[in-house]
Amino acid sequence: MxxxxxxxxxxxxxxxxxxxxxxxxxxxxxxxxxxxxxxxxxxxxxxxxxxxxxxxxxxxxxxxxxxxxxxxxxxxxxxxxxxxxxxxxxxxxxxxxxxxxxxxxxxxxxxxxxxxxxxxxxxRRGELPQDGNEKSELSIGQLYVNRSSRQVTLHEDSIDLTSQEFDLLWLLASRAGEVQNRDFIYKAVVGREYDGLDRSVDVRISRLRKKLHDSNETPFRIKTIWGQGYLFVPDAWN
CATH class of the missing domain: 3.40.50.2300 (Response regulator)
Structure with missing residues (x-):
């Protein structure tokens, strides 16, 4: 093959x-x-x-x-x-x-x-599910994300992300204001079913929060919705 x-x-x-x-x-x-x-x-x-x-x-x-x-x-x-x-x-x-x-x-x-x-x-690069109007860039408050160049800036400061961190950020930011459940995140970003034990997305969320000046103790930008998944808060990026 x-x-x-x-x-x-x-x-x-x-x-x-x-x-x-x-x-x-x-x-x-x-x-x-x-x-x-x-x-x-x-x-x-x-x-x-x-x-x-x-x-x-x-x-x-x-x-x-x-x-x-x-x-x-x-x-x-x-x-x-x-x-x-x-x-x-x-x-x-x-x-x-x-x-x-x-x-x-x-x-x-x-x-x-x-x-x-x-x-x-x-x-696998750039194959996250799209919802109708395909976008190549997002501007949410002071956060800018470019999918084509895979660049991220916050308050005009460049944020260095790994490929998997970027994919996770794009998935959440492109669905700002909507809770994304773990099953969907694992299929879209990790590429496999969530088995109930895998902690890779949790750790990746933690790393994203640190890089995007969020708090893991009391997150206000990427919130954990217990029993459901994660929520990207659209009005928390000014």
Missing amino acids: TNKNSSVKKILLVEDDRQLSDLVSDFLESEGYHVKQEFRGDNVAKKVQQFSPDLILLDIMLPGKDGFTVCKELRPTFNGPILMLTAKGTDFDQVLGLEIGADDYVIKPVEPRVLLARVNALL
């Missing part, structure tokens, strides 16, 4: 288990992706500069630097998706990875088709 995209997407696979790395690399290559392998955490930044990947598959337990450190260091300059591979299944590890900038995680061992589905979902 080959990837039908006109341009081949590039994946940097960072995994110190060389046998596993070869297996994952061969599988993703067979699906039409261009994969480069790296086996040490302290070499990742240089490899990213050289290879310019569209997505990074990042193991946590690595020689040189662990995956958490690598992810945190990459985030100021790399806006593409980071999918963490981990043998650790505790909530702490999962939430920590998301809080420092990972877009998603899978727990090893993972079925190849499950991994492929996560990769495909993270690489």
Whole structure:
């Protein structure tokens, strides 16, 4: 099977288990992706500069630097998706990875088709559901969001968002004043059904609030509506 995209997407696979790395690399290559392998955490930044990947598959337990450190260091300059591979299944590890900038995680061992589905979902760009009048930009008070350039400014200050943070902001802002339930958000932004346990959207909301000068304790811009979902407040951006 080959990837039908006109341009081949590039994946940097960072995994110190060389046998596993070869297996994952061969599988993703067979699906039409261009994969480069790296086996040490302290070499990742240089490899990213050289290879310019569209997505990074990042193991946590690595020689040189662990995956958490690598992810945190990459985030100021790399806006593409980071999918963490981990043998650790505790909530702490999962939430920590998301809080420092990972877009998603899978727990090893993972079925190849499950991994492929996560990769495909993270690489999907600009495919959020539209409601009739398609827009490419939004201005809400002092918040400006441009979907084509994926730029965000608040009070004329540029806000750096990851790809998944931007998609979530666009979904909420384009439906300002309407509560968006978790099931819809997970399908549209994460690319899968909400299983009742996954906390990736909660963590992403928390990161958005911090970057958009909202409060996680008493949010007034992106509110949590308990038992329902999230509400983007249209008159809170002046």
